[in-house]
Amino acid sequence: MSKVLMKGNEALGEGALIAGCRSYFGYPITPSSEIAEYMAKKLPKLGGAFVQAESEVSAINMVYGASSAGKRVMTASSGPGISLKQEGISFLAEGELPSVIVNISRGGPGLGGIQPAQSDYFQATRGGGHGDYHIMVLAPASVQDMMDFAIEGFELADRYRIPVMLMAEGTLGQMMEPIIVREPVTDFYDKSWATTGCKGREPNIINTLHLPQDEIENRNIYLANKYKEIKANEKRAETFMTEDAELVVVAFGLMFRIVKRAVIEARKQGVKVGLIRPITLWPFPDEHIKKAAETAKRFLSIEISMGQMVEDIRLAVNGKVPVDFYGRIGMTPNPEEITQQLLLVAEKEGA
Amino acid sequence: MKIVAKRPESLTETRYHYCPGCTHGIIHRVVAECMDELNIREQTIGICPVGCAVMAYKYFNCDMIEAAHGRAPAIATGLKRTQPDNVIFTYQGDGDLASIGMAEIVHASARGENITVVFVNNAIYGMTGGQMAPTTLLGQVTSTSPYGRKIEQEGYPIRMAELLAQNEGSSYISRVAVNKPANVAKAKKSLKKAFNNQINKKGFSMVEILSTCPTNWGMNPLDALEWLEDKMIPYYPLGEFKVKED
Numbered sequence: 326m327s328k329v330l331m332k333g334n335e336a337l338g339e340g341a342l343i344a345g346c347r348s349y350f351g352y353p354i355t356p357s358s359e360i361a362e363y364m365a366k367k368l369p370k371l372g373g374a375f376v377q378a379e380s381e382v383s384a385i386n387m388v389y390g391a392s393s394a395g396k397r398v399m400t401a402s403s404g405p406g407i408s409l410k411q412e413g414i415s416f417l418a419e420g421e422l423p424s425v426i427v428n429i430s431r432g433g434p435g436l437g438g439i440q441p442a443q444s445d446y447f448q449a450t451r452g453g454g455h456g457d458y459h460i461m462v463l464a465p466a467s468v469q470d471m472m473d474f475a476i477e478g479f480e481l482a483d484r485y486r487i488p489v490m491l492m493a494e495g496t497l498g499q500m501m502e503p504i505i506v507r508e509p510v511t512d513f514y515d516k517s518w519a520t521t522g523c524k525g526r527e528p529n530i531i532n533t534l535h536l537p538q539d540e541i542e543n544r545n546i547y548l549a550n551k552y553k554e555i556k557a558n559e560k561r562a563e564t565f566m567t568e569d570a571e572l573v574v575v576a577f578g579l580m581f582r583i584v585k586r587a588v589i590e591a592r593k594q595g596v597k598v599g600l601i602r603p604i605t606l607w608p609f610p611d612e613h614i615k616k617a618a619e620t621a622k623r624f625l626s627i628e629i630s631m632g633q634m635v636e637d638i639r640l641a642v643n644g645k646v647p648v649d650f651y652g653r654i655g656m657t658p659n660p661e662e663i664t665q666q667l668l669l670v671a672e673k674e675g676a
Numbered sequence: 677m678k679i680v681a682k683r684p685e686s687l688t689e690t691r692y693h694y695c696p697g698c699t700h701g702i703i704h705r706v707v708a709e710c711m712d713e714l715n716i717r718e719q720t721i722g723i724c725p726v727g728c729a730v731m732a733y734k735y736f737n738c739d740m741i742e743a744a745h746g747r748a749p750a751i752a753t754g755l756k757r758t759q760p761d762n763v764i765f766t767y768q769g770d771g772d773l774a775s776i777g778m779a780e781i782v783h784a785s786a787r788g789e790n791i792t793v794v795f796v797n798n799a800i801y802g803m804t805g806g807q808m809a810p811t812t813l814l815g816q817v818t819s820t821s822p823y824g825r826k827i828e829q830e831g832y833p834i835r836m837a838e839l840l841a842q843n844e845g846s847s848y849i850s851r852v853a854v855n856k857p858a859n860v861a862k863a864k865k866s867l868k869k870a871f872n873n874q875i876n877k878k879g880f881s882m883v884e885i886l887s888t889c890p891t892n893w894g895m896n897p898l899d900a901l902e903w904l905e906d907k908m909i910p911y912y913p914l915g916e917f918k919v920k921e922d
């Protein structure tokens with residue numbers, strides 16, 4: 326185990342390599358491009374495959390090909406590029422093809438801006454492409470997480486045969502922090518389903534077409550059951566000072582770290598405030614929210630968006646207590662600004 | 677009894693769903709015969725299109741992948757780059773390859789991906805019910821060019837073999853037809869060359885195959901074969917357009 330200073334995007338790339346990913350297909354876009362650059366530098370030396378695709382549409386389908394062969398494979402992009410990948414993500418979900426898709430996100434809609442944002446939350450957690458499906462979504466909050474979640478992402482992808490998205494704000498991709506370089510996980514995953522040539526066995530088929538009506542329904546029921554299992558096993562969140570909290574703030578990714586400082590400050594000023602950080606955005610850690618709602622009087626969602634996760638929080642508290650929202654976009658609020666918000670909301674009735 | 681013809685091992689026993697007289701079936705058979713004769717069935721992975729051949733994965737007796745509309749060359753790229761010892765072929769219609777998947781095919785060829793592309797040109801969208809394709813001939817009536825394809829309205833039909841032959845990355849590009857036995861024999865020879873090209877790691881190969889769609893052309897199968905000869909071949913000349921020398 327060694328400690329090194331690394332940029333978020335590079336730590337993520339290194340994490341993928343540690344996880345045994347030897348193929349990367351992507352198309353450049355700010356603020357994610359360093360991931361492609363890192364993989365372009367490293368993969369040829371490791372005997373891996375790197376292709377700069379002609380578009381995100383192609384890149385995700387190259388991922389589809391490599392994953393069909395049972396390989397650990399990754400692609401990375403940002404908002405507009407992730408939109409283009411949605412067709413392929415829907416196919417990956419239905420083909421049950423494990424893969425890691427990274428969204429180093431920026432503000433939208435449209436071409437938007439390159440400032441960090443969390444406004445792809447709906448797109449990430451609601452499927453995004455066509456059909457009745459989910460992918461797993463992990464939200465790192467530090468450069469260390471960028472490495473750790475990349476490794477974890479590949480494990481989850483293989484365990485459930487599902488595409489896993491890592492969604493991080495542009496800032497996390499760009500900033501440097503000291504991190505501990507992890508060891509690879511060496512779990513064995515059965516990939517006897519992969520298309521690698523049928524020598525010595527019956528042909529394997531990777532297919533997403535289901536014309537008979539009972540077949541398409543059974544297929545969707547099968548997938549829904551898999552998503553149920555993931556929901557039962559994989560909801561993850563971190564809590565901070567929630568035990569006695571009257572006001573519970575929910576924030577993920579980079580926003581979590583900013584809010585944490587604000588919570589410490591607000592506590593000093595006598596406000597009973599706590600914090601929940603969803604680590605998996607899908608499955609959403611609603612149990613953590615529900616539990617806090619038993620004692621808390623008010624919730625506040627703080628996001629770098631105009632309010633998207635706030636809907637999941639409202640679903641989880643199910644009308645029990647009020648849920649407020651505060652968000653900026655294009656601008657990352659500083660801890661002082663958030664502290665002001667906490668004090669304001671705490672003054673409201675119920676907190 | 678002497679067996680003079682039997683089902684190629686590279687085809688399953690599943691019955692085709694194609695319309696009577698459709699030449700997709702002939703093309704499947706010659707592709708499978710090539711696989712048999714080259715003894716590559718157990719290392720081959722085929723990639724199906726969206727179009728009438730969408731269920732080709734049921735017919736070829738090797739590992740198969742179903743692709744999104746037009747994306748087969750990108751899937752083939754991801755596969756071949758990570759599994760260089762497999763033989764990879766895509767099977768694509770003209771809507772799939774020349775319209776929605778134009779970027780994927782042009783760039784796979786430009787990169788010189790070591791894959792074999794079987795391109796079935798029937799000048800129409802078969803599966804969706806006879807709409808205009810990028811390869812629909814001038815004057816040809818389809819359900820979305822009901823007054824016949826006009827230059828001012830729809831522009832010119834695309835000659836894919838000639839277009840891809842321009843790419844330095846293309847190694848073998850030909851156009852064949854399956855409208856009569858002599859042409860079928862030539863088509864098979866060309867396909868075999870395209871597979872051999874990949875086996876010898878020479879790079880991107882595509883065989884464009886002129887095929888019929890009696891159903892959507894509104895003709896009986898025999899008239900369709902004649903229409904192919906009289907109308908398609910003059911615009912889409914047969915032959916080899918690129919044979920890269922080592």
Ligand SMILES: Cc1ncc(C[n+]2csc(CCOP(=O)(O)OP(=O)(O)O)c2C)c(N)n1
Pocket residue numbers: 725726727728729745768769770771772773796798800801802803804809
């Ligand atoms: C993204 C997308 N767009 C459109 C379709 C509908 N579609 C299915 S087959 C087809 C045309 C296929 O024509 P072609 O590739 O020429 O093959 P053919 O059926 O003639 O063999 C279209 C447009 C689709 N399945 N997916």
Ligand code: SF4
Pocket residue numbers: 693694695697698699700728798802803888889890891892
């Ligand atoms: S619609 Fe045309 S291309 Fe499709 S199977 Fe029928 S004849 Fe063949």
